[in-house]
Amino acid sequence: MLSNIAAPSQPLSRILAVGTGVPPHSYSQEELLDIFRVDDPRIRSLYLNSAIKRRNLTLPPIGPDGARRLESQGELLRKHVGSGLDMARAAIGECLGKIGATPRDVAYLCCVSSTGFITPGFSAKIIKELGFDTGCSRLDVVGMGCNAGLNALNAVSGWAVANPGKIALMVCVEACSAAYVFDGTMRTSVVNSLFGDGAAAIAVGAGTPLPAESAERAAKAPAVPIVLKFASRIIPEASEAMRYEWDDDHGKFSFFLDPGIPYVVGAHAEETVAALLDGTGLRRSDIAHWIVHSGGKKVIDSVRVNLRLTRHDLRHTTGVLADHGNLSSGSFLFSYQRLSEEGRTAPGDHGVLMTMGPGSTVETALLRW
Numbered sequence: 407m408l409s410n411i412a413a414p415s416q417p418l419s420r421i422l423a424v425g426t427g428v429p430p431h432s433y434s435q436e437e438l439l440d441i442f443r444v445d446d447p448r449i450r451s452l453y454l455n456s457a458i459k460r461r462n463l464t465l466p467p468i469g470p471d472g473a474r475r476l477e478s479q480g481e482l483l484r485k486h487v488g489s490g491l492d493m494a495r496a497a498i499g500e501c502l503g504k505i506g507a508t509p510r511d512v513a514y515l516c517c518v519s520s521t522g523f524i525t526p527g528f529s530a531k532i533i534k535e536l537g538f539d540t541g542c543s544r545l546d547v548v549g550m551g552c553n554a555g556l557n558a559l560n561a562v563s564g565w566a567v568a569n570p571g572k573i574a575l576m577v578c579v580e581a582c583s584a585a586y587v588f589d590g591t592m593r594t595s596v597v598n599s600l601f602g603d604g605a606a607a608i609a610v611g612a613g614t615p616l617p618a619e620s621a622e623r624a625a626k627a628p629a630v631p632i633v634l635k636f637a638s639r640i641i642p643e644a645s646e647a648m649r650y651e652w653d654d655d656h657g658k659f660s661f662f663l664d665p666g667i668p669y670v671v672g673a674h675a676e677e678t679v680a681a682l683l684d685g686t687g688l689r690r691s692d693i694a695h696w697i698v699h700s701g702g703k704k705v706i707d708s709v710r711v712n713l714r715l716t717r718h719d720l721r722h723t724t725g726v727l728a729d730h731g732n733l734s735s736g737s738f739l740f741s742y743q744r745l746s747e748e749g750r751t752a753p754g755d756h757g758v759l760m761t762m763g764p765g766s767t768v769e770t771a772l773l774r775w
Contacts, residue, residue, distance in 0.1 A: 419567050419632065420610065421631050421742075426736070428493060428605075441465065452592070458599075458602075458728060464583050483584070491531060493581070493603065501609050502609060505609060510537065510539045513541075514574040515538060515577070518576065519547075521585045543565075545558075551648060552732070554735040555738055556760075559771065562574045563633045569612075571612075578733075579736075585597075587661075589656065600732045604740065606736035607739075631751070634686070639677060646664075648763060669704075672707075672709050672711065674768050675709045675713055679770060686772065695757035696723075701732055722741035735763075756773065758772060
């Protein structure tokens with residue numbers, strides 16, 4: 407079905423390419439339980455029934471007793487920066503390589519992270535480390551959580567539309583293992599059983615030609631979608647359900663996730679999608695591709711039930727959860743990459759991107775191939 411969105415007076419932004427990066431070491435849930443010497447049956451059940459098979463992590467160093475030792479907040483921040491830059495370098499290289507671009511071709515860089523607080527932010531560090539042009543405009547989105555990737559993509563897409571012919575790059579950098587607290591409680595164990603480390607980069611542009619594109623390359627490249635619109639819903643009554651805050655008991659920052667958040671998110675998914683499709687002439691049944699944040703088994707199931715989707719619809723979402731865990735703001739780009747590599751999109755197809763996180767917020771974007 408064709409949408410009723412009027413032809414714009416200026417070109418819409420389009421997704422040019424996506425790239426991802428993870429730490430070199432991957433661990434199964436069973437391996438992690440053994441490494442951290444967890445014998446509490448409740449916590450073991452939490453890990454083993456999470457629908458997560460493996461996660462890439464940068465684990466704490468080994469202490470004199472052979473166990474992984476507790477890291478100070480300073481050590482965690484250094485991990486956040488060091489591991490984050492390594493992952494970002496890999497993601498950016500893969501992303502730009504797909505369109506034959508280099509960091510110097512990027513005119514706008516937006517970096518997203520919620521797993522550490524540093525000044526200057528990742529954008530300045532990446533521009534320096536990777537050799538971006540020093541005239542590159544930049545933005546750091548910090549502390550918004552798992553939904554932040556779509557918040558930032560909205561800003562990046564807007565910049566691309568306002569600057570046709572130039573490449574804008576968004577990079578989500580989430581070293582979640584730099585935000586772990588180990589105290590044996592169920593509260594921290596929920597977080598420790600769920601999140602993995604990863605970075606994802608997405609290149610966006612509007613208008614043609616872009617600096618690194620050529621007619622030959624464009625002819626060989628797979629079809630890329632345009633970004634039609636965004637819609638979001640904030641849930642004020644659940645504003646404290648997901649938090650990253652200072653923990654006096656441990657002297658470091660710590661995540662908190664309310665057990666009821668999957669059901670809150672699921673209950674508001676339908677109205678957010680309805681707002682996204684409003685005025686387009688599209689129904690939910692017209693959406694061929696669904697890319698949903700890999701927030702956890704219960705979150706995914708709640709969204710699937712409330713939107714009346716099939717397990718096949720969310721195959722990339724559950725696949726990323728199984729192979730990487732919850733990657734925070736970059737999770738949806740890992741899923742989008744799998745959809746892109748699957749080769750099942752066709753001209754005229756519509757897709758929905760959905761993320762959710764602290765606030766509490768549900769974010770969506772509508773794509774058309």
